[in-house]
Amino acid sequence: MPSPCQIPDLLAVVVAGTAGSGKSTLGRAIAETLRAPLVDLDSVTTPLLDALPEEVLGAHWLTSPHAPAIRAGRYAALRATAADALATAGRVVVVAPFTAELSGGTEWDALVAALAPAEPHVVHVDGDPAVLASRRSSRGASRDAHRPDTAPVAPSIPVTTVDAELSTAQQLARVLPSLGIRRQIDAGAEIFTREFDAVLFDLDGTLVDSTASVVRSWRRFAEHFGVSMKALHANHGQPARTLVGLLLPAERHTEALAHVTELEVTDAVGLAPVRGAAVFFASVPAERRAIVTSGSVPIATARLEAAGYERPAVFVTVDDVENGKPHPEPFLTAAMRLGVAPGRCLVVEDAPAGIVAARAAGCAVLALTGTTTEEELSADLVVDGLDAVRLEVAASGALRLVPA
Structure with a gap:
């Protein structure tokens, strides 16, 4: 954990991502590491909205005819709460999809103004749409049944992108240095x-x-051959032939090596x-x-x-x-x-x-x-x-x- 002297006096971290990306988990981990207040859109607004009868809104609040006004109100509440946390604690971690904000424009300007004078550092959690959809399906949140499909957002503002395929610890290892919070070096080593x-x-x-490309490729390999991901994680850094030898019978080794090679070469983009x-x-x-x-x-x-x-x-x-x-x-x-x-x-x-x-x-x-x-x-x-x-x-x- 970083020492207090490493953390800037005024710090606003914005964690964005679609539902199922793991942004809330990462946001909480960042807040705990920085000892900063966590302001999550779902915590701030969802209990109130879920308590309103659908007949009042005309449908579930995500699909209501009033959805644009509901969104505006949710984000106004989020900005106000985040501004209070920043003013009193000197740092804040704010979590929400921020779909419109990632594209810049008036919504982004409103967020920047609310967090002033801190300059928001945006962490964008993104990943394989199929994985995110699977996570939404497995978590059983009732609101996901009403959530409209949204196209992936390509941010037009500066962001630190982390892959949803990574573990929270791996994501933190990428986010903290981007915030200027670095591991101390023993100069006397x-x-x-x-x-x-x-x-x-x-x-x-x-x-x-x-790392995310490797995990994604081997996850797809595991799904294709019906093998455990646990053994893959436990043997990181070893050759593919070793992993295949641990997971599959000898008669399938040639097929498996060719398959994982194709997966990894294809995924080696960007x-x-x-x-x-x-x-x-x-x-x-x-x-x-x-x-x-x-x-x-x-x-x-x-x-x-x-x-x-x-x-x-x-x-x-x-x-x-x-x-x-x-x-x-x-x-x-x-x-x-x-x-x-x-x-x-x-x-x-x-x-x-x-x-x-x-x-x-x-x-x-x-x-x-x-x-x-x-x-x-x-x-x-x-x-x-x-x-x-x-x-x-x-x-x-x-x-x-x-x-x-």
Whole structure:
């Protein structure tokens, strides 16, 4: 949890998203983390509206002929409550669909005015429409039966977008740094005294923010083959062939690997670099860096291209080794191809399996939050983004890691 001194004196966080996106869950988690009042549209207005007889409104309040006026009143109440919370507490987290507000215009202007002088930071929770519809169906809220279908909103205002496919902890790991609330760096960590000849990067969750894409692809895989998602979550960072071997009989392995490869390559669209990763990767001389991934060549190549990276000369995939992570072979292979000793390599990872592999290879490990819990990251240093550190060239010509 951040210390009070990290949180701005005046802070307004707006969490937007369609029904079923998980915006209320995320909004509550942000409010608890920031120790801020939570103002949720449903809590502020829904009990009153549900208590009104439908004959008074002409139908359920979501489909009433008076729906436009009801919406205007709901959001006016929300803005007034949020303004009071901000004025008295200095911070507030406001949760609602905000469909009109995301498009800018008068509704957005009214929200900005209500939260002044704080500048609202908007977090937009979005995801696969089929998943959101399934969540609405399973939660059993009576109002969902009256909720009209709405087209996805493409925000025209600045937002931090988080995928509904991610866990709340994974979403928080992306939202807090965007608010300027960062994990404290131990400037006295031993890793800052070491020198390195090369940097070996994991790909997914380390260079490319592909966590939601991976989860979405394997969820679809699990639905197709009727297997458990629990085993998939427990084995993040391991090769697909390992996961398939755990989940399906041998006679289905070839079919399953082809299917999940197609799913992951198809979903590798619009992926972004992890915070600070593009600059950090580019700062390593080309002849002294490698990517070491549990993905196959087609999947890894698709994700690299989607996030705008150039493929390095040393590119170790699951197709290059007999034993994938957590075995040290992938990192030992990369060090050998670069012509450096593994003990002189810095590995950048986000998954426990990768960290175990790197340590077994004798490498130092810099770990990133955002995929697994911090407690699972047994690394030499843990950061919440690669913009928290940088590399510099020592007098010896070696690379040194320093706090940014």
